[in-house]
Amino acid sequence: MRLKESIVVSASPEQVWDYLEDPANWLHFMSGVTRWEVRGDTPSGLGARYRMLIKVGSAEVGGLVEMVEWDRPRDLAWNSVTGVDQRGRFRLREVDEHRTRVELRYSYGIAGSGIPGLISEWVSAPTISSHLRRSLHQLKRQVEHEKLRAEAARRRAEREAATTA
Amino acid sequence: MGDPTTLDTDASTNGSGDYERATASAEEDTTVGITDALTGIAGGLTGRLAGAGRALASTVGNRFAGALHADLDERDPDYIRANLPTLWLATSIWFRGEVRNLGNIPEDRPVLLVGNHSGGNLTPDTHLLTLAFYTYFGVERAFYQLAHNLVLASPFGPILRRYGTVAASHEHAQQALREGAALLVYPGGDWEVHRPTWEGGKVDFGGRKGFIRLALNEGVPIVPVVSAGGQETALVLSRGDWLARLLLLDKLFRLKVLPLTVAPPWGLSVGDFLPRIPFPAKLTIEVLPPIELTEQFGEDPDVDEVYEHVTRKMQETLDSLYAERRYPVIG
Numbered sequence: 001m002r003l004k005e006s007i008v009v010s011a012s013p014e015q016v017w018d019y020l021e022d023p024a025n026w027l028h029f030m031s032g033v034t035r036w037e038v039r040g041d042t043p044s045g046l047g048a049r050y051r052m053l054i055k056v057g058s059a060e061v062g063g064l065v066e067m068v069e070w071d072r073p074r075d076l077a078w079n080s081v082t083g084v085d086q087r088g089r090f091r092l093r094e095v096d097e098h099r100t101r102v103e104l105r106y107s108y109g110i111a112g113s114g115i116p117g118l119i120s121e122w123v124s125a126p127t128i129s130s131h132l133r134r135s136l137h138q139l140k141r142q143v144e145h146e147k148l149r150a151e152a153a154r155r156r157a158e159r160e161a162a163t164t165a
Numbered sequence: 166m167g168d169p170t171t172l173d174t175d176a177s178t179n180g181s182g183d184y185e186r187a188t189a190s191a192e193e194d195t196t197v198g199i200t201d202a203l204t205g206i207a208g209g210l211t212g213r214l215a216g217a218g219r220a221l222a223s224t225v226g227n228r229f230a231g232a233l234h235a236d237l238d239e240r241d242p243d244y245i246r247a248n249l250p251t252l253w254l255a256t257s258i259w260f261r262g263e264v265r266n267l268g269n270i271p272e273d274r275p276v277l278l279v280g281n282h283s284g285g286n287l288t289p290d291t292h293l294l295t296l297a298f299y300t301y302f303g304v305e306r307a308f309y310q311l312a313h314n315l316v317l318a319s320p321f322g323p324i325l326r327r328y329g330t331v332a333a334s335h336e337h338a339q340q341a342l343r344e345g346a347a348l349l350v351y352p353g354g355d356w357e358v359h360r361p362t363w364e365g366g367k368v369d370f371g372g373r374k375g376f377i378r379l380a381l382n383e384g385v386p387i388v389p390v391v392s393a394g395g396q397e398t399a400l401v402l403s404r405g406d407w408l409a410r411l412l413l414l415d416k417l418f419r420l421k422v423l424p425l426t427v428a429p430p431w432g433l434s435v436g437d438f439l440p441r442i443p444f445p446a447k448l449t450i451e452v453l454p455p456i457e458l459t460e461q462f463g464e465d466p467d468v469d470e471v472y473e474h475v476t477r478k479m480q481e482t483l484d485s486l487y488a489e490r491r492y493p494v495i496g
Contacts, residue, residue, distance in 0.1 A: 057257030058264065058293060058448075059300040082303050084249075112247045120250035123258070 001121035003129050006103040007136040011147045013092040013100045017073035019143045020090060023050060029142050031134035032127075034060050046070040049081065054131065056124050062086075085109050102139065104132050237341060240329040242304040249304075252296040259445050260289055260398070261496065264297035266452045272302070275342040275385045276455065279376055281368045281479060282351035282358040283395025285426060286316070286437045290392035293448050294349070295328060307346035311338060313355060315418055335379065342383045349390070352376050359404050359424035359437065365396030366487045368480045370472075377458070377471045386455035389479045393486035397446035397494050400427035405435070447496025449486050453478060 009016055019025055021044050026036040035053040042048040046067055053062035063083015069075050077089040091103040106128065110117050256262040270276060283290055291310065298308050311333040312325065331337045333350075341348045351357065352370040360369055368391075380387050405423040414420040428434035428441035456475065458466050490496050 053301065057253060058260070058262030059253055059257070059297050060264075060267070061253075061300045063303055082305060083300075110246060110250055112243075113250045114247075116248075116251040116254060120254050123254065 001109060001125050001128075002105070002107040003125065003132055004103065004105045005129065005132040005136055006101055007140050008095055009100050009102055009140045009143050010098060011100060011143045012098065013073040013094050015147055016092050016100050016102060016139075016143050017076075019139070019146060020076060021045075021072075023048070025142070026050075029135055029138040030054075030131075031138060032056070032131035035062070039064060050078075054128075056127050085111055102136060104136055106132055237307075237309065237329075237331065237337075237344065237346075239326040239331075240307065240309065241327040244327045245299055245329075246304045249296060249299060252292055253300075256289070256293045256296055256448070259443070260293065260394075260448045261445075262293040262297075262448045262450070264293060264450045264452070267297055267301045269452045269454050270298075270302075270347065270388055271386065271455055275345050275383065276347045276388055277342065277376065277380045277383075277385050278347060278349040278388050278390050279475065279479075280349060280351050280390040281370075281392060281483065282353045283365060283392060283398075284443065285359060285399035285401060285424065287398065287441070287443050288358065288395070289398050289443055290395040290448055290450060291349075291351075294390060294392070294450055297450070298347070302347075307341070307344060308349070309337075309341040309346050310349040311351075313419070315420065335375070338379050339383060342379075342385055350376050350379075355420060355422050356404070356406075359401055359422045359426075360396065361403060362396050362399065362401050366393070366483055368476050368483055370476060374468050374472045377466075377468050377475070381458055381466060381468075384459075386457050387475060388455045389453040389475055389482070390450060391453065391479050391482040391486065392448060392450040393483055393490065394446045394448045394496060398443040398448075399437070399441075400444070401437075402426065408435075444494050446494040447490070449489070449496070451482055451486060453482060 023036060023038055023044055027033060030036065032054045033052060034055055035051055037051045039049040039051050044067075046069070048067045050065050051063070052065055053060040055061075061084050063086075064081040065078045065086065065088075066081050067076065068079045069077035069089070074092055075089065077087065080086045086106070086108040088107075089103075089105040091105065093101045093103070095101050108128070109121050113120075270278070278294075280290070280294070282288065295308075295310070299306075302308075307329070309329045309331055312330045314332055316322065317325065317330065317332050331341070333354075338348055338350070352373040352375070353368075354371075354373070356371040357369045360367065376387070402425045405425050406421055409415055409420050409423040412423065414423060423435060424437050426434045426437045426441075428437065428439060429444075431439055431441060434441065456471075456478075458471060462471055462474075
């Protein structure tokens with residue numbers, strides 16, 4: 001099953017990427033994800049591995065995934081190593097100077113599971129779609145919040161500098 | 166999967182996994198049992214009927230011997246993985262299953278999972294736990310379930326073995342734990358799984374404590390697994406333990422019960438052997454924190470004290486799970 005959702009974030013691609021590249025943030029914005037743990041010595045970047053689980057129906061489904069594409073600040077993709085077959089991709093494209101379109105693509109399934117596999121993909125698709133949509137909304141909220149905080153910190157520093165002068 | 170069962174004294178004697186001894190023992194028991202029964206019921210008509218009984222006993226004994234001979238290598242991760250969607254569909258749609266706190270199961274060491282058993286021979290809570298375990302830890306992690314000999318001798322036996330189900334015996338249990346696996350046992354076994362539906366909120370191991378000795382001998386923690394709702398998937402009217410005794414099933418097949426069940430679409434069923442449509446009751450499973458026996462109960466733990474502790478913890482959890490439920494079946 002292949003699913004796709006997108007959203008426009010009021011931030012530059014670099015700002016979105018800065019947020020995405022920290023694996024500690026993924027549990028905050030990825031809806032339905034119950035685990036996103038670093039596995040191995042590389043916490044982020046190409047080849048980084050994570051154990052991820054997402055709650056769907058009666059089970060937490062997922063497995064070990066590996067980052068297979070890391071093209072700052074444009075594309076980030078992961079592939080499954082063990083567990084459910086899955087491939088995910090964040091695609092960041094600049095809309096204008098201050099906005100970025102973030103697209104989240106996700107495909108999943110279990111090879112060789114036959115008709116029950118197809119039915120379960122079809123049955124779970126609305127839940128997964130909803131998780132993807134909510135993840136993007138939470139990502140937008142977090143990135144824009146971080147951007148505001150960074151700007152506020154910059155203004156505060158300028159004021160303090162002016163006062164000192 | 167199937168009917169993971171107890172590790173009581175009978176199991177350690179009859180289900181030791183010793184192929185030849187099990188075969189000889191089964192034939193001897195069944196021959197004596199059937200002859201005695203016929204003598205008691207029909208007086209001098211033992212001749213021809215006893216011959217038929219011996220033939221039946223021999224057939225069943227051979228079948229049991231095959232079922233008891235378990236190779237842990239029969240667990241097939243690829244088969245399990247390919248069939249996860251089927252389990253997921255059944256447990257998500259029909260039973261609206263929910264499994265909580267799987268993270269309480271230690272990840273990188275052998276562990277003994279001890280559950281309360283519900284739902285008659287279909288054991289839907291076992292299917293839910295199996296699915297949840299394999300999706301959470303991955304099919305690569307070895308996970309075995311002990312089952313009653315009759316379950317493995319049934320037509321579903323070959324399928325269940327591929328999921329990691331093995332005949333209940335101390336030998337198999339030790340072997341699984343020594344290989345670093347997670348092992349699921351239901352001490353209440355057939356006694357608990359066929360309790361009347363209105364006793365669904367009761368943990369009833371029937372005083373079986375073999376699992377504690379196993380955990381102590383192997384130095385593994387016990388992780389209690391409490392499930393609610395399973396007994397509402399079947400309408401069990403009676404365990405039928407009196408009927409099992411009358412028919413000598415306890416001696417022939419280690420069957421302590423012969424339950425009377427309302428089994429759609431058949432109506433009333435005796436023995437719960439026919440495939441039936443389970444009621445779509447909501448299933449909830451909660452995994453409790455591991456109990457490290459020597460840490461909590463000293464170097465030489467008292468088995469009765471541990472038994473009381475484990476069953477009390479499980480009963481408290483089951484009470485709270487049932488307190489969340491507003492209606493039978495609906496949940």
